[in-house]
Amino acid sequence: MLPGFQLNLLVIYFIYGLAFFSMGLLMLMEAGRSPLLAEARMLRPLAAFGLSHGLHEWLELFVLQAEHLGATLPQGLVFFRLGLLVFSFLSLLAYGVQVLRPPQKLAALDAWVGLGAFTVYLIVVNFLWAREPDFWLRIRMADALARYLLAVPGGLLAARVLQRSMATARLNQRLALAHALRWSIAGMAGYALLQVFVPASPFFPASVINATLVSQTLHMPVQLLRALMAVLVTVGLLRATQLAEEERQQQLFDAQQAKLEALQRVQEELVRREHMRQHLLQRIVVAQEEERARIARELHDETAQLLTAFSLNLAGLEKRVDAQPQVRDLISRLQNLSRRMSVVLRRLVHDLRPAQLDDLGLWAALEYLAESAREQLGLEVTLHLDGPRRRLDPLVETVVFRIAQEALTNVARHAANPHAHLSLQVDADVVHLRIHDSGRGFDVDEALRSTTGVGLAGMRERAEAIGAQFSIHSDPGKGTAVEVLVPCPISAPLHKEVSS
Structure with a gap:
């Protein structure tokens, strides 16, 4: 050891x-x-x-x-x-x-x-x-x-x-x-x-x-x-x-x-593509509105003038035909038809691009829209507008107006109820649009999947084009509500916009 x-x-x-x-x-x-x-x-x-x-x-x-x-x-x-x-x-x-x-x-x-x-x-x-x-x-x-x-x-x-x-x-x-x-x-x-x-x-x-x-x-x-x-x-x-x-x-x-x-690269790519899609949707909306404005101008400047000239010529012809009652009746019917065509043409021009939207802003355009719905669609619209009456971004005003227009049209066509409520709330950093009715309602998912839901898809795409949140709530027999939340700062006051 x-x-x-x-x-x-x-x-x-x-x-x-x-x-x-x-x-x-x-x-x-x-x-x-x-x-x-x-x-x-x-x-x-x-x-x-x-x-x-x-x-x-x-x-x-x-x-x-x-x-x-x-x-x-x-x-x-x-x-x-x-x-x-x-x-x-x-x-x-x-x-x-x-x-x-x-x-x-x-x-x-x-x-x-x-x-x-x-x-x-x-x-x-x-x-x-x-x-x-x-x-x-x-x-x-x-x-x-x-x-x-x-x-x-x-x-x-x-x-x-x-x-x-x-x-x-x-x-x-x-x-x-x-x-x-x-x-x-x-x-x-x-x-x-x-x-x-x-x-x-x-x-x-x-x-x-x-x-x-x-x-x-x-x-x-x-x-x-x-x-x-x-x-x-x-x-x-x-x-x-x-x-x-x-x-x-x-x-x-x-x-x-x-x-x-x-994952970050994928997320960045998705964000980039989403921004690209949103930009393309904005361009589509702008292009659609520009084309609507062009057609409205052409109808107003050319077709309306032709109808006016046609009516004047009919009036001159009526004065020269005294002894032929049948001819005078025909001329009278043509004049009535010309006046009706002028009314329809004027309404079409307003629908394509309401002058109120460009000249007076979103508030006046929605008031015009509610009045038009009463006259043309037989729809009683309860209008509630809250917030400062100021101009917003032109694209935002256009998109909000078109969604409200499409929603009221859908109420008149499908709700089987002559009453609708339209409200607009403008805050410092958000615009809230809501249209609802107490009609028969429908299945939202089924409508979006079907080919008949093009109007709903169009409203959603317009909202996404300006970065807004779009939602639609409906059930059979319980009515329908369409809501849009737009993150949007308020622009210049209305009187400055009008004076410009």
């Missing part, structure tokens, strides 16, 4: 087992995550080795206590401990055998190599047992052979696998991970070489090179050196798993950032 203090084998076995068991848990958890440290199928054998070998060392601790107390151990427990040791070394060999894999992977290579190694082990154990009748010597020989035939090659191959992982990490510029794996490589290689020092057994080289030689030469049990190597392996792999987890977190963060940036 080391001079100055007495090493406690129980503590050594406990730390020895704890180190490998912790490593097994680490590798088991790492196998269930994304393959940054290694693929899951590669880590599972290493996890199995750590868990089973840690349990074996704790069981060895129990056996030492029992022997110290003079208790007789059942043979079943002894065989179970030996089986646990062999299984742990086979798992380590299965992990290390991955370094022998060719570029074209062979199916179940780990299992075939493990089965072959176990078969060789059984053959050699049976050969030596046939020459030794003592049960405890047999167990010691089987323990030694497991370390010679399974642990040494398995540990060295496992160190080679870790070295290959370190080279890959260094190639990928993951230097911190490579540094952490270097400690595990050293620990695994040292652990493999220390398996040469087996319990003293009646066969060469176990009879010469064994644990007793280490104890006598270094004055410390070989289990202490193995425990140090186990701690070194576990600390290195613990650091490696921490670095792998940090990389996973960084990858997740980068993926989330990329997703957020992509």
Whole structure:
């Protein structure tokens, strides 16, 4: 033993087992995550080795206590401990055998190599047992052979696998991970070489090179050196798993950032397209109103003048025809027809582009609209206008007027109720238009889906063209309400607009 203090084998076995068991848990958890440290199928054998070998060392601790107390151990427990040791070394060999894999992977290579190694082990154990009748010597020989035939090659191959992982990490510029794996490589290689020092057994080289030689030469049990190597392996792999987890977190963060940036780009593109659509709708509304104004001017300037000239010519013709009553009646009917055409033409010109909307603003235009609805559609409109009588943006005035016009037309056509309410509320930063009736109502969704809902779609598009909120509420038998909310600052006062 080391001079100055007495090493406690129980503590050594406990730390020895704890180190490998912790490593097994680490590798088991790492196998269930994304393959940054290694693929899951590669880590599972290493996890199995750590868990089973840690349990074996704790069981060895129990056996030492029992022997110290003079208790007789059942043979079943002894065989179970030996089986646990062999299984742990086979798992380590299965992990290390991955370094022998060719570029074209062979199916179940780990299992075939493990089965072959176990078969060789059984053959050699049976050969030596046939020459030794003592049960405890047999167990010691089987323990030694497991370390010679399974642990040494398995540990060295496992160190080679870790070295290959370190080279890959260094190639990928993951230097911190490579540094952490270097400690595990050293620990695994040292652990493999220390398996040469087996319990003293009646066969060469176990009879010469064994644990007793280490104890006598270094004055410390070989289990202490193995425990140090186990701690070194576990600390290195613990650091490696921490670095792998940090990389996973960084990858997740980068993926989330990329997703957020992509979503932001999509959102910006949607906003840009929405602005483009709104601009196009504004241009369409402006173009429609300009075309309406042009047609109204042409009707007023050309067609109305032609009708006036036609009426004057009829009046002159009537004065020259005195003795022909039939001709005078025909001329009179033509004059009446001409006057009616003039009235219809004048109303058409007003409907195309009301002069009140351009000259006096939205308030006067809505008053004209309510009066026209009474005269032309037979609709009693209750008008409520609230707020400062000031001019708004021309496009806003046009859109609000057209929506009100279309809504009143729909009431006259479909509501089966001669009463409607029109209200306009103008505040400092919003214009609120509402038209409602108590008619028969309809299914809004069905009307918007059908081809007959063109008027509703037109009102919605006009509202969207100026960034307004458009809503329509209706149910069969409960009437209909159309509302428009326009975010719009008030423009110049009415008298300034009129004077200009």
